[in-house]
Amino acid sequence: xxxxxxxxxxxxxxxxxxxxxxxxxxxxxxxxxxxxxxxxxxxxxxxxxxxxxxxxxxxxxxxxxxxxxxxxxxxxxxxxxxxxxxxxxxxxxxxxxxxxxxxxxxxxxxxxxxxxxxxxxxxxxxxxxxxxxxxxxxxxxxxxxxxxxxxxxxxxxxxxx
Amino acid sequence: xxxxxxxxxxxxxxxxxxxxxxxxxxxxxxxxxxxxxxxxxxxxxxxxxxxxxxxxxxxxxxxxxxxxxxxxxxxxxxxxxxxxxxxxxxxxxxxxxxxxxxxxxxxxxxxxxxxxxxxxxxxxxxxxxxxxxxxxxxxxxxxxxxxxxxxxxxxxxxxxxxxxxxxxxxxxxxxxxxxxxxxxxxxxxxxxxxxxxxxxxxxxxxxxxxxxxxxxxxxxxxxxxxxxxxxxxxxxxxxxxxxxxxxxxxxxxxxxxxxxxxxxxxxxxxxxxxxxxxxxxxxxxxxxxxxxxxxxxxxxxxxxxxxxxxxxxxxxxxxxxxxxxxxxxxxxxxxxxxxxxxxxxxxxxxxxxxxxxxxxxxxxxxxxxxxxxxxxxxxxxxxxxxxxxxxxxxxxxxxxxxx
Numbered sequence: 177x178x179x180x181x182x183x184x185x186x187x188x189x190x191x192x193x194x195x196x197x198x199x200x201x202x203x204x205x206x207x208x209x210x211x212x213x214x215x216x217x218x219x220x221x222x223x224x225x226x227x228x229x230x231x232x233x234x235x236x237x238x239x240x241x242x243x244x245x246x247x248x249x250x251x252x253x254x255x256x257x258x259x260x261x262x263x264x265x266x267x268x269x270x271x272x273x274x275x276x277x278x279x280x281x282x283x284x285x286x287x288x289x290x291x292x293x294x295x296x297x298x299x300x301x302x303x304x305x306x307x308x309x310x311x312x313x314x315x316x317x318x319x320x321x322x323x324x325x326x327x328x329x330x331x332x333x334x335x336x337x
Numbered sequence: 338x339x340x341x342x343x344x345x346x347x348x349x350x351x352x353x354x355x356x357x358x359x360x361x362x363x364x365x366x367x368x369x370x371x372x373x374x375x376x377x378x379x380x381x382x383x384x385x386x387x388x389x390x391x392x393x394x395x396x397x398x399x400x401x402x403x404x405x406x407x408x409x410x411x412x413x414x415x416x417x418x419x420x421x422x423x424x425x426x427x428x429x430x431x432x433x434x435x436x437x438x439x440x441x442x443x444x445x446x447x448x449x450x451x452x453x454x455x456x457x458x459x460x461x462x463x464x465x466x467x468x469x470x471x472x473x474x475x476x477x478x479x480x481x482x483x484x485x486x487x488x489x490x491x492x493x494x495x496x497x498x499x500x501x502x503x504x505x506x507x508x509x510x511x512x513x514x515x516x517x518x519x520x521x522x523x524x525x526x527x528x529x530x531x532x533x534x535x536x537x538x539x540x541x542x543x544x545x546x547x548x549x550x551x552x553x554x555x556x557x558x559x560x561x562x563x564x565x566x567x568x569x570x571x572x573x574x575x576x577x578x579x580x581x582x583x584x585x586x587x588x589x590x591x592x593x594x595x596x597x598x599x600x601x602x603x604x605x606x607x608x609x610x611x612x613x614x615x616x617x618x619x620x621x622x623x624x625x626x627x628x629x630x631x632x633x634x635x636x637x638x639x640x641x642x643x644x645x646x647x648x649x650x651x652x653x654x655x656x657x658x659x660x661x662x663x664x665x666x667x668x669x670x671x672x673x674x675x676x677x678x679x680x681x682x683x684x685x686x687x688x689x690x691x692x693x694x695x696x697x698x699x700x701x702x703x704x705x706x707x708x709x710x711x712x713x714x715x716x717x718x719x720x721x722x723x724x725x726x727x728x729x730x731x732x733x734x735x736x737x738x739x740x
Contacts, residue, residue: 182360183395190392201381204388208381211374212718223374224360231388279393279400288418292411298394299401302408304362310412319362323354330350330386330393331343 185228192235194272196242197337203238207231274336282332283325290325293318346386352376353386357394378722380707491515492532495687495710497668505539506546509666511565512686512710520544532686533565535576535663553646554583562638563662567682570647574662575638582644583635668710674703677737688713692728696739699726 193200210230220226283291289311296302308318356373359365365373377383406414492498492514500508502518504525510516514532525546527536538546540559548555548564550571555564560578564571573582636654638644643657664671665683672680678700681692687710694700704723708716720728720737729736 186391187395189388190395193388193392201385204381204385207388208378208384209715209718211378211384212715212722214722220370220374223370223377224356227377227384227387228391231384276396276400279396280403283397283400283404289415292415294397295401295404295406296408296411298397299404300408310408311415319355319358323351323358326354326357326390326393326397327347327350329397330354330390331347333389333393334343334346 282329293321294325349386509535556581572645574643677702691734
């Protein structure tokens with residue numbers, strides 16, 4: 177249940193965040209405040225999914241405020257693999273393309289190990305344990321390569337935003 | 338928010354990414370989930386970093402699918418690199434990788450380890466420090482205006498002022514503060530009679546800059562430091578350069594500087610046995626000079642150090658949370674395991690409607706977080722989220738009680 181929900185929510189968020197780009201800081205503030213309001217956070221069994229859900233609601237409400245036209249993205253977007261559809265606006269499409277190009281450039285700059293780990297795991301779904309085995313390093317080490325790859329690419333994106 | 342210092346931002350992203358990978362591997366236990374929740378609740382910046390990294394996690398495959406390298410090629414490339422790196426380090430496995438070292442050494446902290454060995458308190462403190470640091474760095478660029486009126490400056494609740502003095506030094510005066518300036522040919526004297534100020538001192542070796550706060554004096558030639566006069570005593574935090582902190586002759590007497598006039602004290606030498614401090618080595622290795630018969634007690638503080646003087650306590654130089662100490666210049670409240678009583682004192686500098694602690698047991702409750710001074714809603718929500726804490730709005734203000 178949790179495992180199934182996390183990635184779907186996350187894909188939904190990824191699309192919504194791109195669309196809300198300029199307003200994201202305010203929305204984040206709202207998400208943060210909502211997180212503070214939970215009194216019994218210890219009962220949350222899956223804080224990551226909880227965060228995605230809260231953020232999803234905040235972004236949803238934002239979208240409703242933004243568009244007068246019925247949106248109808250809700251379930252469709254949660255299911256969709258690709259960020260198409262929601263980015264029908266040509267200006268947005270260009271932005272998204274630029275963003276993906278920036279990610280591509282950042283990938284090029286990664287160390288070979290971080291690059292290999294990210295591509296094999298995220299593109300082809302090879303488990304980290306298997307990557308660790310093939311590289312002859314520990315699982316922990318591969319997790320570190322992956323975290324580094326993500327953090328680095330995200331940092332490079334900061335420069336383009 | 339967007340100007341978060343890159344080193345800090347980079348460390349935040351590293352932490353966020355580590356959490357994401359742990360969750361993705363399904364390796365977060367109950368304690369880890371709790372630690373993660375705490376981590377998220379430190380600041381909106383943490384939430385932002387996590388959500389952004391999450392989005393990237395989903396976008397990476399969309400970008401990477403256009404790459405044609407097969408697994409053999411990818412692995413071969415990675416192994417070739419590993420061989421180069423691990424020459425001479427048979428235990429490359431336990432060593433940090435070069436890239437994580439680069440990413441984290443900027444903050445002077447060890448590279449992130451597995452989540453289990455990355456206790457919340459650790460990252461937490463670092464982050465609080467970090468966020469504040471970025472704010473402070475931005476503070477240096479604030480435009481100044483000149484106030485020719487020499488003499489007395491004071492601020493009301495929620496008001497801050499930036500003052501440029503005749504010598505080119507600047508003073509940022511926090512809310513509910515009071516400052517008197519008196520320059521002579523041999524000394525630039527400033528009396529902080531209430532509140533807090535951040536001094537950026539113009540260099541002039543022949544005319545030292547001396548800040549008087551109660552029975553403490555801070556002497557500088559050209560440097561930047563924060564002086565916070567709170568109920569419990571005065572804290573001096575050095576941002577840049579070095580200062581000498583001196584205890585005046587009335588160290589054990591009533592605090593005369595709080596008198597309305599705030600006049601300069603006559604500075605007679607104090608006998609060695611009356612010194613409120615013992616010789617010590619500061620974290621930077623600076624020796625404290627306890628002074629001779631003819632000199633006041635003094636110690637030197639370097640950048641990144643602070644000392645708190647109060648009638649009860651000896652002077653203990655310690656490593657400063659410089660950024661937290663000066664976060665107010667960015668209109669931020671930074672609490673890092675701060676006692677509630679002190680947090681309330683800070684909050685009340687900015688808000689006409691005061692927070693009042695009704696339950697004495699709560700004064701020692703420590704809280705951590707970063708808040709905008711104008712966003713009382715966040716702080717109140719935060720307080721309400723603490724176990725065993727209630728906040729009621731009454732005519733007197735916002736009363737904090739236990740359950």
